[in-house]
Amino acid sequence: MATLTTKTGQVVDRSILESLLRRRLFYFPAFEVYGGVSGLYDYGPPGCALQANIIDLWRKHFILEEDMLEVDTTMLTPHEVLKTSGHVDKFADWMCKDPKTGEIFRADHLVEEVLEARLRGDKEARGQQVQVDEEKEAKKKKKAKDTKAVKLDDAVVAEYEEVLAQIDNYDGEGLAELIKKYDIRNPRTDGPVLPPVAFNLMFQTSIGPSSNMPGYLRPETAQGQFLSFQKLLDFNQQQMPFASASIGKSFRNEISPRSGLLRVREFLMAEIEHFVDPEGGKKHPRFHEVQDEVLSLLSRDVQLSGSTQTEDMTIGKAVSTGLVDNETLGYFLARIQMFLLKIGVDRSKLRFRQHMLNEMAHYAADCWDAELLTSYGWIECVGCADRSAYDLTVHKNKTGAPLVVRETRAEPLKVEEWQIDIDKKKFGPRFKKDGKTVEAAIEALSQDLREKLALDLEKDGKIEIDVEGVGSGKVELDKDLIKIEKRTRIEHVREYTPNVIEPSFGIGRILYSLLEHSYWSRPEDEARGVLSFPPAVAPTKVLLVPLSNHESFRPLCQRLSMKLRRAGIASKVDDSSASIGKRYARNDELGTPFGITVDFQSVKDNTFTLRDRDTTKQVRASEEEILQAIKSLVDGEETWEDVRKRLPEFTGQELD
């Protein structure tokens, strides 16, 4: 991989950026005075404002622009809901325990760490230079035994490299085999580890005073939206398609979080669930508006061939060639890109990667991730999946709730189908409280299965069907209870379960990537970092800098503050005793795009200088002109270049 550079071509040094972010209180480890808890971070004022501004733009770009129905649903979630959604059984990572020390490792990370160490040892033994990932190295210095310079067979090296390339694809059994085959041990003590066991990543708790209602903190906001589907459809006056959206925290009990904000236990998500009719090719009425947007795509086929070469392509072409499954999915990919660019993501560090077939949930039709390039590599920041009808179907089957759309047909439809009649009188007494569940399971039987069951019922006088959660999971039904017949039905109303296209944004990951993409330092002084946020997301838009503590500056600063506040523009006064240059340098690190200097000239004639963060150029004009220029810069109606051309340049002031 090529060295990662800033917009200005400087090499990205993560440790310098991290020290800036800490110093300026963008974010920091939570509970630090208590020693901290890994995977938990707090946002200080600039991080908090940056996050709020990203969310505000997100809301405007998606919810307002597309009339989405925003909901705010509960984080605490009862067991049953997440059992149905599959999270109780499948939302897990594999962990290994060292029985002697009690240490717990995430199995894939352990394999990775050990094999990488061996490959490094091999390189050393061969006298090659070892590429050092500083963070990893620093950790190892503290904890692990030194890498041993041991030469490996070429074949072993190739094997290790292949394993590492697809480490994400191993399940528990696969990881257990690797650990056995390669004798993977605790790198700290060299002691053996137990075989991997599944560790569910949801935080568990108990709702209410007795412990009989287990619950979890939600792992995604999506389920709350699915459960409200029927209500939202009503609210939308039965009109399809429509989207719901939700912004809120979700939780993931990571085994051993690392990589700062990129892998945390509590995180802000913004998720859209776009409900669409599965028939008619999932067209989107506004697709033509985005069809010329060029995306950098990394397709499944290219990845299969072992390459990571992206291809630039209009989304129109990607959909028409079938690379992207349908217009609705394509529409959202384009809109996601437009959003990311709007908040300041570097276009050259953005790609859309298609999921491999084994990465996708079995029900998904297609899935693309918007990935951002950071010093940690390419990071998934937005997932955009076609979840098909999976979630609505499982909840409908479990609860019997009508999570469907009913649409009057223009022309009635004749349907030949296998129908099942239930003898309600006998059914109730027979199944009692399980009745609804059994009925839902019968309702959910496919036509093919019904045909087969009809024959069995005819032959044996009884059939057996699967009903999860009732008795042994199998329920016997005899001729007295049900009847299965092929009949013709005239369908006036079409009933269908919508498919769901889900763009899902990890706000913390986007925020961190944006920090990396925005960072550079003044070529004349490396210690002077700058965060070049676009004005719309910058935590503070304007810094007000009085030349000194002189009394006469105060009313001017107050008046400017008040006028900016009325215009809805966030500003700060820095009247500390540091030099003007120092004060501006501090605010370059905070990403404040504009500065107004208040000096003795200002007191005399009410003119002010306006400074641009990125160029450090200044103009000077009347109060009214300066405020108007700021408003138009913040609203994105003018660029600094526009302003600089029309207002007189100012060069008089020494800034350092």
Next chain:
Amino acid sequence: MATLTTKTGQVVDRSILESLLRRRLFYFPAFEVYGGVSGLYDYGPPGCALQANIIDLWRKHFILEEDMLEVDTTMLTPHEVLKTSGHVDKFADWMCKDPKTGEIFRADHLVEEVLEARLRGDKEARGQQVQVDEEKEAKKKKKAKDTKAVKLDDAVVAEYEEVLAQIDNYDGEGLAELIKKYDIRNPRTDGPVLPPVAFNLMFQTSIGPSSNMPGYLRPETAQGQFLSFQKLLDFNQQQMPFASASIGKSFRNEISPRSGLLRVREFLMAEIEHFVDPEGGKKHPRFHEVQDEVLSLLSRDVQLSGSTQTEDMTIGKAVSTGLVDNETLGYFLARIQMFLLKIGVDRSKLRFRQHMLNEMAHYAADCWDAELLTSYGWIECVGCADRSAYDLTVHKNKTGAPLVVRETRAEPLKVEEWQIDIDKKKFGPRFKKDGKTVEAAIEALSQDLREKLALDLEKDGKIEIDVEGVGSGKVELDKDLIKIEKRTRIEHVREYTPNVIEPSFGIGRILYSLLEHSYWSRPEDEARGVLSFPPAVAPTKVLLVPLSNHESFRPLCQRLSMKLRRAGIASKVDDSSASIGKRYARNDELGTPFGITVDFQSVKDNTFTLRDRDTTKQVRASEEEILQAIKSLVDGEETWEDVRKRLPEFTGQELD
């Protein structure tokens, strides 16, 4: 209590309002298709927008206006933090179990329910009319045995009434006595209940893969702010006073939640921690700006006298007479009122109630609640407490972190004091990992105690001090380890722990109260409800209503939508086939303040009618004039009366 009425003098009927809120999807029970979980609610689109607008105004009114430092801290909180803050030991309610049925009751609610039932039975027996709280009655019909008409002695009636009046003041022992004395039983089965036990109201979970890091979901956002104090003070360049603020969810595992949004298990809070120097009377530099604000105050003394009569008083007078403890507390009370009125709270249903001494935490200096009158009675919606230096002190003592302010003295100070010297060489090896804790405990010893300990050390050659969490909780220190001497010190730097004034807002409670305060129905048709939100908080500001589905209206609606969106004004188009009157009625229930009708005249001459929700009056003018009027109405620069006077009235259209 007088009957609760709407702004228009109608009697508030909660069941009608609740049905409206459900129908219009303001909020609804979470997980309803799974049977729901009590105390958990989801917000639908209008509720979500209302909440977002309240938060937006809150942020402008408090954070931006006062340059507060906003932080976003973690909900998951390790045990140790909440142990120190006192929540692990004291954040509990008392619960009683029926050993036979397994039912669990909140002890005070149980006593209340049973005694109230007996008082009702007494009234019935005396042939008096029983005042019926419909909700309670409905519940009882389902669950409880019928009230028995049994006459009680007059003395018993008086006793019951006294108990009920102060039911909030009983602790576990007190409740146990009541249950025994009055033979309180399970009202459903008449079976006995066990004595009350404390139930901690925090949701517990486990952080990380091993179960050795217990944690909780935070019960308030405050602790995260306290722990960041040092960082925030640095960020603020050591300037005092300053405030931090945080908006986020907190959790409370209620034993048996009831009263809808007023008592829930997961709720949005907005909390301010204003850090102030305890010396100098806690003056506030902007107090003069608010001193003439008149508040309706219910003082501690009046409550003690058995009355609930409020007194209207300027906050200036309340502070100068000492009724409100200090300027900073008074400043925030006034600002809280201004905020509540701004979002549309009914001034006649707002009061500030001072906490009784036994209601306050032992460390609090003073505490006032902003209470809003609803159909459930007066509800605490904002608490405003002076938490003194309690929280910073306990965290400092526990961790040794310097959660203090250090200020250079204008003139050095001579201090006579007892100093303790520690022999670091012996201290480390003696206490090992506990060293820091023991040292912090020594540091925290008061001057009085030091004097006594100096004598003991002199006499016995050793002393014993309390150190929580180390060994048995007692640590012995001998002459070799420490020395205690009275010395004179010249203090150039003053070090102090700031006091904290904490305005804490329950957003859900405010939102629900606001819904009640905003609701009324058209006098000519009771079924037509209206929610009269101020434009600033209304979920949608403008409804666009084309006269019919006619093609020619569509481009006009689209253009108006786009122009409103650009102006940052949320609008909706309703082009359903319902009559104009029905569409407006629907949006009166959603609280949409303005409506634009698009008709054939609009197509011809680009004029539109603008309708006001509250008066249903309309004006007609050009597109530009209408849009300008809406902008100025939403920004609060003009009232409808202003607009109506300057634009031509329109009466032509039939709305029903």
